[in-house]
Amino acid sequence: MRLHRNLVYAVIDGLQLIFNENKYADKVVEQLLKRDKRWGARDRGFIAETTYDIVRWKRLYAEIAEVKEPFSRENLWRIFAVWAVLKGIRLPDWPQLEGTPARRIKGHFDELSKIRKYRESIPDWLDLLGEKELGEAVWTKELHALNQQASVIIRVNTLKTNKKALQAALKEEAIETLSIKGYPEALELKERANIFKTNAFSDGLFEVQDASSQLVASFLGAEPGMRIADACAGAGGKSLHLAAKMENKGQIIALDIYGNKLKELKRRARRNGAHNIETRPIDSTKVIKKLHNSMDRVLIDAPCSGLGVLKRNPDAKWKLQPEFIENIKKTQQDILNDYSKMVKPGGKMVYATCSVLPSENQDQVALFLNSENGKDFKLIKDKKVLASTSGFDGFYMALLEKVS
Numbered sequence: 001m002r003l004h005r006n007l008v009y010a011v012i013d014g015l016q017l018i019f020n021e022n023k024y025a026d027k028v029v030e031q032l033l034k035r036d037k038r039w040g041a042r043d044r045g046f047i048a049e050t051t052y053d054i055v056r057w058k059r060l061y062a063e064i065a066e067v068k069e070p071f072s073r074e075n076l077w078r079i080f081a082v083w084a085v086l087k088g089i090r091l092p093d094w095p096q097l098e099g100t101p102a103r104r105i106k107g108h109f110d111e112l113s114k115i116r117k118y119r120e121s122i123p124d125w126l127d128l129l130g131e132k133e134l135g136e137a138v139w140t141k142e143l144h145a146l147n148q149q150a151s152v153i154i155r156v157n158t159l160k161t162n163k164k165a166l167q168a169a170l171k172e173e174a175i176e177t178l179s180i181k182g183y184p185e186a187l188e189l190k191e192r193a194n195i196f197k198t199n200a201f202s203d204g205l206f207e208v209q210d211a212s213s214q215l216v217a218s219f220l221g222a223e224p225g226m227r228i229a230d231a232c233a234g235a236g237g238k239s240l241h242l243a244a245k246m247e248n249k250g251q252i253i254a255l256d257i258y259g260n261k262l263k264e265l266k267r268r269a270r271r272n273g274a275h276n277i278e279t280r281p282i283d284s285t286k287v288i289k290k291l292h293n294s295m296d297r298v299l300i301d302a303p304c305s306g307l308g309v310l311k312r313n314p315d316a317k318w319k320l321q322p323e324f325i326e327n328i329k330k331t332q333q334d335i336l337n338d339y340s341k342m343v344k345p346g347g348k349m350v351y352a353t354c355s356v357l358p359s360e361n362q363d364q365v366a367l368f369l370n371s372e373n374g375k376d377f378k379l380i381k382d383k384k385v386l387a388s389t390s391g392f393d394g395f396y397m398a399l400l401e402k403v404s
């Protein structure tokens, strides 16, 4: 691979914003890619993948480069040089890369690779937390899996098409896909591509949705004609799947505390041809009260640490704080307590997170079942999806039934 100056400058600028100014990697990359209209798919791929790679391996690379935060521009170049040397890329004779000690870098890498927190590039506190919650053997495997780049998975929108027809439509647009065993509506892209630019996407034939998250709608047992509340709907990834499972029959009430996310959900619903979703921002306790005891199904896709989706969001390793996880656990318990009241007697509820920590998952369910409101519920089953065993995102879901 030959390095191109403009592209590398873009990466360095991006890292400056992400590491030193605490900006979100996805937003930064989106902006960087708008910088030069002449950049083709390869150039854009280089910028996005290199930036994400360096974000993912920040601790390891910084240690090898012997630099500390906040990084100066010179530090960022040293980190970049580590990335390039470890990738086996021949360094051009640019002044910023002069005197890069390639052998020393490789030696350092071999030494640090013996220590998990460096090898897997993770803050001490998070490494300790993962080990405490999952045990050493499982955490070591899981962390390794969470550091692999995620493949692009889409969900066929069965309101508009079927898997075969979608595969053919995407092939027409030079995008090849593979079915995934055990995930009936999922397709995996053979190669990364900007699928948002395809006609198939504009026509609402699919949504990008990880395979693990595609398990939720069936787990909830969504069926045509039901009344379902999606209590933490966000921009609606799962509401849209529920609408497809329900064949647009019945009602979905999509709730969230952020109205702007629900606006995006509405846009997506129009594109998907999903007509049975009503959005309601939770701007007072009355919104939930009005729905007490009225829902066949309630989905709580709770806010969480996001530790199960580090593959797609490596930035979270550096942005997460221990206090955030403690606070979010309180929110999860409040949400379970308040929103479970929407389930009607005999109805069911799924509590789900994209975390792999038992303290956000099964422990929360156990705590709820022991609470005053939880006494009306029984646990039917739960599913702990690890990235290391599934190959997709880490995820948790528990199905509970309101017995009285």
Ligand SMILES: C[S@@+](CC[C@H](N)C(=O)[O-])C[C@H]1O[C@@H](n2cnc3c(N)ncnc32)[C@H](O)[C@@H]1O
Pocket: 231, 232, 233, 234, 235, 236, 237, 238, 239, 255, 256, 257, 258, 261, 282, 301, 302, 303, 304, 331, 335
């Ligand atoms: C895991 S995300 C939801 C993702 C979404 N269900 C999807 O499939 O695309 C969690 C959502 O919970 C919302 N949220 C946070 N606190 C909440 C609360 N107290 N009540 C309802 N929603 C909340 C967040 O705004 C966020 O959209």
